[in-house]
Amino acid sequence: MSLPTDPAHPAHEDPPPFLGTWSRVYAAVGVYLALLILLFALFRGVFEQ
Amino acid sequence: MTTLDWIVLVLTLGGIIIYGLYKSRNATTVENYLRAGRQMPWYAMALSIMATQASAITFISTTGQGYVDGMRFVQFYFGLPIAMILLSATAVPIFHRANVYTAYEYLEQRFDGKTRSLVSLLFLVSRGLGVGVALSAPAIVLAIIFGWSDAVTSIVVGTVVVAYTAIGGVQAVTWTDFQQMLIMFAGIVFAFFLVVWLMPADVSLFDALTLAGAAGRLNAVTTTVDWNDRYNLWSGLLGGMFLALAYFGTDQSQVQRYLQGKNVTHSRISLLFNGVVKIPFQFIILLVGALVFIFFTFEKPPLLFQPVAMQAIESAAVEQRYAPIRDRYDQAHASREQAARALLDAQRAGDDAGQSTARERYQQAVGEVMAVRRDASALAAEATGDANSVNDTNYIFLHFVTRYMPAGIVGLLMAAILAAAMSTISAEVNSLATVTVIDVYRRIKTNGSDNHYLWASRFFTLFWGAYAVVIAQYATNMGALIEVVNRLGSLFYGGMLGVFVLAFYMRGIGSNAAFWGVILGEAAIFCCYFFTGISFLWYNVIGCLVVVGSAWLLRGLDRKPALPV
Known part of the structure; x- marks a missing residue:
């Protein structure tokens, strides 16, 4: 038995509007987070020295 | 506030509400009223998600936190993008496929009615308390700005919010949130440039x-x-990720934002947008607070920013003890300014040794000013007889805005603070009404027409709005209640997150195991609360793990095979 679905709003996996696949989008968000943390650490380092 | 500020404030907020009501003019069916006909674009949902999370007190006290404690609070949001990725990959397609109005409706499809009822109840209890505080918190502060009593402020704000929420439903909430978030962005950007300009x-x-x-x-x-x-x-x-998973994945006030999406893609992008923009947004708010701290290095601020606390220490009863604190403060502030200028001069001259000495002197002077402020707070607490009444952090930004910002901008920033309050309250009242109708009322009265449930939704919006106003009256008189309710909220998130982890990821777990897992998870959290000193931030992790572990151990309770995820 599967869960009911709404035919007017199918839940199939549309590709994202950029980067081709959702895995790439998620990876991009992860890389962005890492860069942001690095940037904040640099920001602190520059002005706290 | 000047007349120009009032004009800016009223036109901004009035325009937003009229726009929201105009966009929700087709809210004549339950589908449109509670789920926007699942036609909401990603950008409206994205800003609505952010606006719901940003309350007035967050807006005000985060800048204060930057002033008092620096920018380390921004780290609390580092887990948010990870949570947004996990929810986009799992919860969003599952909720869309299940075609639900509420997150808890899905639990009946996945488990059974009693699990749905239990988790709906957990949500109604925790969010019901939270909405009263969300209304009372800005009232405490704004009462000082407008000169109204706490009660009048919360009644006025509550009435306006409930009116447009009851009329336009989720569409009015989302489109007003959208505009309100834009005002918040504009407000904080203006504040940043103005604090730099005022140096x-x-x-x-x-x-x-x-x-x-x-x-x-x-x-x-x-x-x-x-x-x-x-x-x-x-x-x-870690902690931030669990909290964000619980809040955005199981709390109807957030789930309802992205359930309105045209499709999975729109809902996913709205969540990921929040994950990408939220951290820089918080960073700028905290940076404004840090810059206000520097502004007050060159411009002498009051010893305490909270007017009531300041009046208390200036009162005749403690005047003799206040005088030496005031003298110490005058001296400490002058030393801090002098040390700051010496540090800048040494830096401009390229004098490394001088910089090092000046930096040390400046840090000592900063420490001395903070120590004097602590002593003044302690004296104010003693004078007022209530330690919780002195919460200076929330008043720093308001003091800066109302005393130093130009006319017009004050009105815009007040509109941003009020917008932050309204966006949170409207989403919470809307979600409480939705859960009450879909997860409780519609299961009791099963044969009502669509029009009947539409009016029931409006009625329960009014009910929860009135409830929030009543709770706010008590909350404004009990300063510590804000922290108490925050702690109470965290008592429920762990259990709610746990049952959704079971539903999404553990196909072999059936309804009885899930139900008792939630009970045991909640029992574990309450044991931690009453019998240990564990910080409430870890309750989400503990509760979630106990729900998952105990449900796995009890999986034999279900004879029938579990439904697929």
Whole structure:
């Protein structure tokens, strides 16, 4: 038995509007987070020295 | 506030509400009223998600936190993008496929009615308390700005919010949230440029950041491993991720935002947008607080920013003890300004040794000012007879805005603060009404027409709005209640997150195991609350793990095979 679905709003996996696949989008968000943390650490380092 | 400020405030908020009501003019069916006909574009949902999370007190006290404690609070949001990725990959397609109005409706499809009822009840209890505080918190502060009593402020704000929420439903909430979030963005950007502009002519932005760094106010990343330290890189990534998973994945006030999406893609992008924009947004708010701290290095601020606390220490009853504190403060402030200028002069001259000495002097002077402020707070607490009444952090930004910002901008920033309050309250009232109708009322009265449930939704919106106003009256008189309710909220998130982890990821777990898992998870959290000193931030992790572990151990309770995820 599967869960009911709404035919007017199918839940199939549309590709994202950029980067081709959702895995790439998620990876991009992860890389962005890492860069942001690095940037904040640099920001602190520059002005706290 | 000047007449121009009032005009800006009323036109901004009035325009937003009229726009929201115009966009919700087709809210004549339950589908449109509670789910926007599942036609909402991603950008409206994205800003609505952010606006719902940003309350007035967050807006006000986060800048104050930047002033008092620096920028380390930003780390609390480091887990948010990870949570957004996990929810986009799992919860969003599952909720869309299940075609539900509420997150808890899905639990009946996946488990059974009693699990749905239990989790709906947990939500109604925790969010019901939270909405009263969400209404009372800005009232406490705004009463000082407008000169109205706490009660009048919460009644006025509550009535306006409930009116447009009851009329336009989720569409009015989302489109007003959208505009309100834009006002918040504009407000904080204006505040940033104005605080830089208001610095003395010989202090550049680079100088201000140098001083803020030397004063320890730019501590945006701290890598120390300390379980007692609430805000560091590790607690942000782990604790912040669990909290965001619980809040955005199981709390109907957030789930309802992205359930309106045209399709999975729109809902996913709205969540990921929040994950990408939220951290820089919080960073700028905290940076404004840190820069206000530097502004008040060159412009003498009051000893305490909270007017009531300041009046208390200036009163005749403690006058003799106040006088030496005031003298110490005058001296400490002058020393801090002198040390700051000496540090900047040494830096401009390229004098390394002089910089090092001046930096040390400046840090000592900063420490002395903070010590005097602590003594003044203690005296104010003694004078008022209530330690919780002195919460100076929430008043710093308001003091700065109302005393130093130009006419018109004050009105815009007040509109931003009120918009933050309204966006949170409207989403919470809307979600409480939705859960009451869909998860409770419609299961009792099963044969009603669509029009009947539409009017029931409006009625329960009014009911929860009135409830919020009543709770706010008590909350405004009990300063510590805000913290108490925050703790109470965290008592329920762990259990709610646990049952959704079971539903999404553990196909073999059936309804009885899930139900008893939630009960045991909640029991574990309450045991931690009553019998241990564990910080409430860890309750989400503990509760979730106990629900999952106990449900796995009890999986034999279900004879029938579990439904597929």
